[in-house]
Amino acid sequence: MSKEYWIGDVNSGSHDDSKVELKGWVYRARGSNKIWFMVLRDSTGTVQCVIKRDVVGDECFESLSNALIESSVIIAGTVNPTDREHGHEIQVSSGEVVGPVNPDRPFPITESAMTESDGGETEFLLDHRHLYLRTGRMTTMLKLRSTVFGAIHSYFRDRDFIEYQAPNFVAGAVEGGSTLFEVPYFGRKAYLTQSWQLYAEAAMPALERLYTMAPSFRAEKSRTRRHLTEFWHAEMEIAWASNSEVMEHGEGVVRHIARKLLDERSEELTSLERDLDLVARYADSQYPRIRYDEAIEILQGKGVEVEWGQDLDYSKEKILTADFEVPHFLTHYPRVAKPFYHRPDPDDPKYVLCHDLLAPEGYGEIIGGGERTWSEKEILERIEEEKAPMEAYEFYVDVRRYGGVPHGGFGLGVDRVCTWLAGAEHIREAIPFPRDSRRVTP
Numbered sequence: 001m002s003k004e005y006w007i008g009d010v011n012s013g014s015h016d017d018s019k020v021e022l023k024g025w026v027y028r029a030r031g032s033n034k035i036w037f038m039v040l041r042d043s044t045g046t047v048q049c050v051i052k053r054d055v056v057g058d059e060c061f062e063s064l065s066n067a068l069i070e071s072s073v074i075i076a077g078t079v080n081p082t083d084r085e086h087g088h089e090i091q092v093s094s095g096e097v098v099g100p101v102n103p104d105r106p107f108p109i110t111e112s113a114m115t116e117s118d119g120g121e122t123e124f125l126l127d128h129r130h131l132y133l134r135t136g137r138m139t140t141m142l143k144l145r146s147t148v149f150g151a152i153h154s155y156f157r158d159r160d161f162i163e164y165q166a167p168n169f170v171a172g173a174v175e176g177g178s179t180l181f182e183v184p185y186f187g188r189k190a191y192l193t194q195s196w197q198l199y200a201e202a203a204m205p206a207l208e209r210l211y212t213m214a215p216s217f218r219a220e221k222s223r224t225r226r227h228l229t230e231f232w233h234a235e236m237e238i239a240w241a242s243n244s245e246v247m248e249h250g251e252g253v254v255r256h257i258a259r260k261l262l263d264e265r266s267e268e269l270t271s272l273e274r275d276l277d278l279v280a281r282y283a284d285s286q287y288p289r290i291r292y293d294e295a296i297e298i299l300q301g302k303g304v305e306v307e308w309g310q311d312l313d314y315s316k317e318k319i320l321t322a323d324f325e326v327p328h329f330l331t332h333y334p335r336v337a338k339p340f341y342h343r344p345d346p347d348d349p350k351y352v353l354c355h356d357l358l359a360p361e362g363y364g365e366i367i368g369g370g371e372r373t374w375s376e377k378e379i380l381e382r383i384e385e386e387k388a389p390m391e392a393y394e395f396y397v398d399v400r401r402y403g404g405v406p407h408g409g410f411g412l413g414v415d416r417v418c419t420w421l422a423g424a425e426h427i428r429e430a431i432p433f434p435r436d437s438r439r440v441t442p
């Protein structure tokens with residue numbers, strides 16, 4: 001049953017003038033009583049199939065010309081190179097419908113459903129997400145996404161990082177209680193993890209260089225263009241490393257992703273109208289580092305009302321990054337703006353040794369990371385300072401009690417990186433089944 005021929009190969013000319021059997025779905029169709037033009041799609045592309053009544057016979061002609069959009073079909077024919085839009089054409093000799101579409105329920109995702117809506121993302125399309133996945137735009141996104149995932153794995157594996165998994169049910173917060181998902185857990189409360197980090201730190205003395213790619217969960221109440229309640233989080237942790245060394249890996253992995261996309265997916269990027277020169281710039285440039293205090297000055301210079309000590313939310317990041325030509329690191333946030341695990345700067349403990357990587361073009365934060373508080377004394381002070389529940393963090397303090405060492409790491413939002421590098425408007429466009437405060441279906 002498996003496939004021997006792919007439409008992508010037909011279009012690249014590797015089967016010119018030969019007989020092929022194509023398996024796929026009806027993408028578009030039109031014609032007359034004598035000749036029928038069926039555009040067939042598979043996961044690799046589309047090709048026009050020319051079906052003539054006097055060649056295939058009445059029965060076959062009726063069956064194929066009655067196949068509605070998204071019916072699955074098998075077509076046999078000869079590949080003809082043409083100078084038309086699709087470049088190649090199949091002269092059909094025979095064919096059959098495998099999975100017909102009931103005329104009472106035609107495929108609901110039509111061109112007009114997609115263009116009437118704002119960027120193809122109305123509630124209607126979200127309700128039919130399982131079918132929307134087959135559209136060209138979404139299929140392209142899923143391919144880019146796969147390349148991004150592969151690039152993250154190869155970056156870390158090529159540098160001897162060990163892939164390591166942490167539990168998803170946890171007892172404590174990493175990123176603050178307000179976005180914790182609580183789940184009943186046999187008469188107790190548990191939470192869905194917001195990050196792999198705390199459990200990665202526990203393995204840091206064992207593995208020294210580790211990474212993961214896994215979902216993180218955050219009960220983000222407001223729906224924004226950049227937040228999901230379930231997102232894919234690429235995280236790394238490294239022993240004996242400073243904030244600056246952690247940033248080198250952040251820059252390294254993002255540049256590597258951009259490079260892989262250019263090498264493997266430039267056609268797909270172009271089909272999404274992404275400017276390849278921009279992506280090349282992100283792959284080739286160095287990412288400047290500026291301190292939080294400078295960012296505040298820049299913002300205030302632009303007339304933005306912002307006070308020292310505030311975390312920068314998206315409204316500020318958007319303004320800050322609108323003029324950036326390449327991603328920028330923002331370092332040294334005020335201690336009051338960050339959770340307890342961030343290490344205070346020994347030179348000026350008002351600040352912590354941390355960084356966010358902000359993507360240009362107004363996209364904003366894609367990475368958050370830094371050095372971790374690593375001495376027992378300091379972590380106990382920080383937990384106390386934030387009134388965090390000590391019980392949940394006992395194991396975390398133990399990591400410091402038994403041979404603590406300087407270490408750090410970061411978390412990269414994979415869906416955000418896909419959104420940005422694809423030039424998409426909304427994070428929903430970059431994940432197959434987006435989850436937000438209003439939607440867990442389909």
Ligand code: ATP
Nearest residue numbers: 175218226227228231365366367368411412413416
């Ligand atoms: P933000 O301030 O933008 O909400 P954050 O500072 O809470 O993000 P971190 O805790 O630093 O995020 O998480 C690390 C990375 O994970 C972020 O830089 C971002 O790329 C990604 N991320 C965080 N929250 C979400 C979310 N709700 N949806 C998608 N990606 C997210």
Ligand code: MG
Nearest residue numbers: 356365367368
């Ligand atoms: Mg952050």
